[in-house]
Amino acid sequence: MSGPAVEVSVVEDHPLYRAALVGSLTETPGVRVGAAARSVEEFLAYRRPAGTVVLLDLSLPGVRGAAAVLTVVERGHRVLVVSAQSGRDDVLSAIAAGAKGYLTKAADGDEVIRAIRTVSTGGTYVSPTLASILLDSASRRQAGPRLALTARERQVLSLLAAGERDVDIARALSVSVRTIRSHLDRIREKTGRRRRPELTRLAIEEGIVMAGIR
Known part of the structure; x- marks a missing residue:
């Protein structure tokens, strides 16, 4: 892999699995291990660069x-979940919270490295074994009633889910920030979802997520 090495940190509380991941990463060309921690709090104490x-x-x-x-x-990091949990809610909640990829611990070393490289360049990666969860979610959306959102509200929601700030959404849609916040207030009233991660998950469930504007 050419160019600067990709820094990868591991946050895993099982010592043997953590050591196995670190060992595999250490032997991978183009990858540099940043930190290995047993908790999020311990990882943040290392103050790794954004x-x-x-993992x-x-x-x-x-x-x-x-x-x-x-x-x-x-904190500005790109999260690739590697978890024994593979339920629908686990996957959708992690993606809604901002994870750029999701693997189960059944993934082999080659797939982990492939996912790391995809995520490091701004892409997303979901294990093929979990893709059916997202497809099933899409099927349920199509079978069920649609949200009563206007076309503009769907645009706003899709850009929010892509990680855009209110000011960026306003610029993209050529309206004021105040107008965007009014749209978001109406979306919250209609859906009962208050926080941005909850709205992001809603966008995923409704199939109205689109690429960001950057």
């Missing part, structure tokens, strides 16, 4: 699950 790819388990001491994903993402 943009680090973080993150969901069953951790302290902050865990989608909250762990959100905490790490908010």
Whole structure:
């Protein structure tokens, strides 16, 4: 792999699995191990630079699950979940919280490295074994009633789910920030979803996520 090495950190509380991941990464050309921690709190104490790819388990001491994903993402890192949990809610919640990829611990070393490289360049990666969950979610959406959102509200929601800030959404749609916040207030009233991760998950469930504007 040409160019600067990709920094990858591991947040995993099982010592043997953590050591196995670190050992595999250490032997991979183009990859540099940044930190190996047993919890999100321990990882954050290392103060790794923004943009680090973080292999993150969901069953951790302290902050865990989608909250762990959100905490790490908010520090500017790219999260690739590697978890024994593979339920529909686990996958959708992690993606809604900002994870750029999701693997189960059944993934082999080659797939882990492939996912790391995809995520490090701004892409997303979901294990083929989990893709059926997203397809099933899409099928349920099509079979069920649609949300009563206007076309503009769907545009706003899709851009929010792509990670855009209110000011960026306003610029993209050529309206004021105040107008965007009014749209978001109406979306919250209609859906009962309040926080941005909840709205992101809603967009995923409704199939109205689109690429960001950058």
